[in-house]
Amino acid sequence: MTHLTLNVNGSAHTLDLEPDMPLLYALRNHLGLNGAKYGCGLGQCGACTVLVNDKPVFSCLTPCAGMEGKRIRTVESLGTAEEPGELQQSFIDSQAAQCGYCIAGMLMRAQALLERNPHPDEETIRAHMATNLCRCGTHLRIVEAISRIARREVSHEQQ
Template structure:
């Protein structure tokens, strides 16, 4: 049994210590925001926050998460009440296929929680580990900048 704190709720899961967090989130807990992209930590589609830091959930074994807090895109807002970054991504039409967007939003959330007023280079550097195959990086950047322009409150 592994106990995971996910989005503020405790989950007791009968899983192996080496199960990637991504599989536990999707298959055990029913949170499908984080996506399986490459399985190698090279695309960022599976990005979640662990103790407020972005991590690739496809590479993170559940056994390494004892006493740590996991947050997924589902914790940042809902369809009816999107969070500031989610709303900005919608307003800027930052999604084309949408596959990378949850990971992008989660990574941006980590940045703005740590630094509500990053400069352009800081945003680019922070977002670099996450890839968008559709090429909407310009709109993703614009969405993040629009939240920064509104005070960076996420």
């Protein structure tokens, strides 16, 4: 075990962890942040996606040892069930979640895109989101939810 300090959602957490422990396990089992899900364990589905220094990463493949000094953000940083963030609300309004298992990862990947490019076109959204999978097939609703935010930001800027 090693003392590792992880900066998660703006707070520092010093934990005793095996350095090779996947970040996903530290988030879920040690910090109680259960938004990111274990899907495939191979970095192929995206259910475990979190942001590290504003870039989406598969937390199931990311060892904790390399995370010290980096900013880690999970879906819990976007809002709550009582007060969802703007992107979360757009997913709700678009009925983008069916079973909901993939949604935390989808939200974090979409958040990274919108922070880098606030006005992506549909082609850009589709290409960026292709890494994350939804077994229920709500991809069209997910793209619509992200597009709503991109359009809303454009309309706000034009006012």
